[in-house]
Amino acid sequence: MRRIILFITVSVIFIACGVTKISKTINTYEESEKNREEKSPQSVPVPIITAVSNTGLNQKKGTTEISIEPSKFHAKEVVNLDINDGKALYLDNEKPGYEIWESVKTYEYEPVSDNPKRAMFVMSITNRSEMPLLLKNYGFILKMGNETWTKTDGFKKAWTDDMILTGETKEIPIDGITKDNIKDGTVYTFFLNGFPTKFNKAGDVTERQNFTWVFKCNIKNEDKERRKVYTYEPRLIPSKQCEKCTGKGHLSELVTCPNCKGSGTSLLLKSVACSKCDGKGKVYATCDNCSGKGILYFPQSGGKHRGVKSSVTLNGWKIKVVTKPAGANIKLIDPQTGEYNVLKGTTPGSIEWLCKSGGTCPIIIESMGKKVKVLPFDAKGKESGAINVDFTKDVPVVKGGKVVE
Ligand SMILES: [Zn+2]
Ligand SMILES: [Zn+2]
Structure with a gap:
């Protein structure tokens, strides 16, 4: 069901020709925005790393076992937090003291590693010999494409400091390679040159072997949908x-x-x-x-209202109604709905009579089981600011009002 929002914006009172004129403008505003979502296509570059050498990820040679595991990636929806908390659009027509805020969040896909804290490649070395392996004694080369890759400070430090004892397995992350610096088709070559694979009982290396891994990195674009989510909510107008x-x-x-x-x-x-x-x-x-x-009040919207859909101006004046006896009921037409509102036992009293231009809007006054229907004009057709009705006579006597019907 469509909701009509009514709001009285202007109420002017001025005195002319002996009557106190009143004017009200009733605006119907455009409907408020509904929460909504905009979708747009998004191409997500997801890295896919595959081993291209026939040596396998896990290589077991003599008493040494070494593996290099690459990360796996998938497209994951993440919220873009850069977008601000929102902006105030206009005053809330339904909740006085509030204004409507719009906030926008964008949900986009990103290539995310299955284990985001892990390096893209992790080397794992197991020592099954009776001697400790002191890594700094052995050579290691990492090539990206045809170039030697040097941005592996953490790896270099681990290689310099670490010692792997008998029966121990050590994981060494190969840092410096990220999803942001890889390109489609990049080849990574990891080469351990002359790594010990056997010792004699005196602890001397009796056998050394080379270990090689070759990985190819491809970027596969996955088709996803980016979502822009608009949310509208009333928030209190800041005040002091x-x-x-x-x-x-x-x-x-x-x-x-x-x-x-x-x-x-x-x-x-x-x-x-x-x-x-x-x-x-x-x-x-x-x-x-x-x-x-x-x-x-400090409205963040600048005190703006929604766009006006339609506007009706009602004009009229204040009327004193006196009856004999006192305590008559007054029925006043609501110019918006066309229905009568009853003001019970209000005479003597003052009413605000309003009517759309072109309308008539008669006033009904009831007492002692009798009623009169009058318009606030005197015998000369002039605007009347006071109506007096005597109900004690067989036929009510009206002064200051024009009887209709
Ligand atoms: Zn004050
Ligand atoms: Zn006073």
């Missing part, structure tokens, strides 16, 4: 207490009550005290810094 009025909304200076113009009494009944100033005739001045709210 007004410093000028310390959150009270009013200042300490007293001004004439705008409701009773200082008289202290209700404008309709002089015997009733003014509800705004409680009969004092003076009220505290409204704080101009916060417009009486006591709180200052």
